[in-house]
Amino acid sequence: MRGSFSILLAVMATLFAVDSLRAATIGKSDSTNCVMGIRGEIVQGDFEKFVTLGKILLPGSDGESTSGNRVCLDSPGGSLSEGVEFAKYFYHDGIGTVIDDGQECYSACAIMFMMGTATGAEVSFVNRKLHVGGKLGFHRPFIDIPSGSSIDISAMRFVYDAALSSALDLIAIANSKSPWSSQPMMKPDLIQGMLQHIGNDMLMIDTVDKVGRWDIEVIGAVESSLLSEEQAFYACENSLQWQNGLTEEDITYPKFSERSNGNRRSRFIKEAGQTAFIVEGLAAGYAMEGCVIWKTESALQGCGIDEYSDARLGTGDCDQSNFGDRSVRLKTISVLNPATRLEDLHSGKAPPSAQSGATRCLVLKGGQIIDNELCLIVHVGDAGVEGHASTVTHFVWPSGGKTVLVQFGESFEINGVPTSKRTIADRGDCYLNSATQNDFCVLGTSN
Structure with missing residues (x-):
């Protein structure tokens, strides 16, 4: 029975199982998108550590809300019961969640992410942000019993009851109401989708349709101020x-x-x-x-x-x-088209296109050239409106960065800032970025 009990304790700790059990790294974040970071597997004791450090590192309310209390998540998951404790705390104490560029959040971490909020005396709102370069995935809780182990029936009943209890805790926190709304923090079809995916078969939140339906704010994509x-x-x-x-x-x-x-x-x-x-x-x-x-x-x-x-x-x-x-x-x-993949909105990636070519791209500061490189032209969108063209063009630099030009009728914008087109001798068609005061110029197409 002693051997069965030790297995039981290990099983209860990993209802959202991962490959190994090492405490997550919790502390100050170096990202501009959050104050604290949680990186690694979620195990028993991590929640208590976070609360202790959070009292020191998180700024609290700015007088209106706790929107500045943001935590970056980069974790494969881990203990469901510990994850639920984090989720409850985020929801009730107004802790916002972020999955930053290049970060991944799966399993129990995904539950934690969905419960990000901000609270205040007069305002409260959902506060969860997914970078288009981040990964978010859900799957059902499962019990990880070590290979070759045995466990007696009475211990298994205890494990089963513990699993049901944790699942009920999960459903209860998921059904918590979004602030100032009749909608739950996690909608029923997201819970259904999560329970339909087992093990490494994740329900990935990877399209515009999914983030829109499940009320997840997207960051890291260039936005247009025009409307076609x-x-x-x-x-x-x-x-x-x-x-x-x-x-x-x-x-x-x-x-x-x-x-x-x-x-x-x-x-x-x-x-x-x-x-x-x-x-x-x-x-x-x-x-x-x-x-x-x-x-x-x-x-x-x-x-x-x-x-x-x-x-x-x-x-x-x-x-x-x-x-x-x-x-x-x-x-x-x-x-955007709901089928658009989030990764194709990344400012550092060229989206797929049927039309592309190369051109010489220049950046001028005070009339002087500060950048002169061959860049790739990618035509992203084209739609007619009352005889006027609405086009979106990405100029992709060798570094992977992009300059985004949108034309709507006679109006233009560059990287989300209104601009106008003018021709400069030996520089080509140029567009002034009013935010940086730099000119972006296109010399011509090169084959």
Whole structure:
């Protein structure tokens, strides 16, 4: 019985099993995205260590919320019971979670990540951020009994009860309400997906669709301040669909951009005084499905309805005369095709494209050349809006870094900052980055 009991203790410690048991490294982070870091396997005692160090390292409330209390997670998982203790603490004490560029968070760590929040006297909100270069994966808890070991029936019953107890703790914390919402911190279809994946077969959070559906904020991607017809279509379809579940079909816009009557499915509103679009959804027909999507200087906005599922944006049905008063703020990432892989949004990686070539790229500071290299042109997006072109082009430098140029009609932006096009002798087409005061110039295409 003594041998069985020692096995029992080992099993109870690893309901989310990993290859070995070494305490995680917990301490101050050197990332600008978080204050503390947890790296390595989660084992018994790590939670107590974190709480002790957190009282010293975490800044607490800034007067409004605890949004600055952020912890970077880089762990393969480990003890479920210990992970649940972390998760409860993050949720109730307002600790935000981050998976930074190049970091991985699986198993029990993934549960911890999903419970990141910020709290304050008057505000509370979900506070969990996944870098597009990070990895997040879920699988079901499992019991790891060492090969060749034996365990008697009475001990196994104890293990079984302990496993159920930990699973119930997991479900209870997952069902905790998101601040100022009726939605749980982990939606039922995420729990279902987690339980369907066993061992190394992970449910990976690797697409725009998954982060949108499960309310995970994405960092590390270059964002456009302009809005195109294609982006408006995706913003409408995604924002309505994510209230119900994942997108199960291919909704790539070029396939559906023109309706049977020859009209565009996403239509620019010229007289609105805003960059706005009326979108007719793919399900529109016997019932209504559609939106008005628009963009201010600071936010993506939308109102709309899907009468088939009663999903609503803002106050629901709206038109070009009242959308400004009926809209709600939308997730910035909703403007992308839901099938887009997060890794393809990484600022250091060139996304796949059918069109590419090479050109000479220059960076000027005060008119003087400070960088002159051959870079790769990757055309990412192209959509027509009322006769104007909306194009997105990535210029990929030899280092892997990117300069992102967006054109919408006669307007341009570079790396998310508004700019204008001008031609400089012997320098080519140049675009001034108002944030850095540097000119980015394209000399011409090279074969």
